[in-house]
Amino acid sequence: MTYLFMAYSVIWALIVGYVLVLGKRQKDLKKELQLLEEWNTEH
Numbered sequence: 001m002t003y004l005f006m007a008y009s010v011i012w013a014l015i016v017g018y019v020l021v022l023g024k025r026q027k028d029l030k031k032e033l034q035l036l037e038e039w040n041t042e043h
Helices: 002-042
Strands: none
16 A cells, blocks of 8 residues: 555656646746747837
């Protein structure tokens, strides 16, 4: 039973890490899109 708990813990840790990475990527893309929109309105 301990192995099952460990396996679930590892899987959940990976899922949480993946979600955090996706959130950071989305934030970076949003920032880059905003910069491109500002650059487009200036030219």
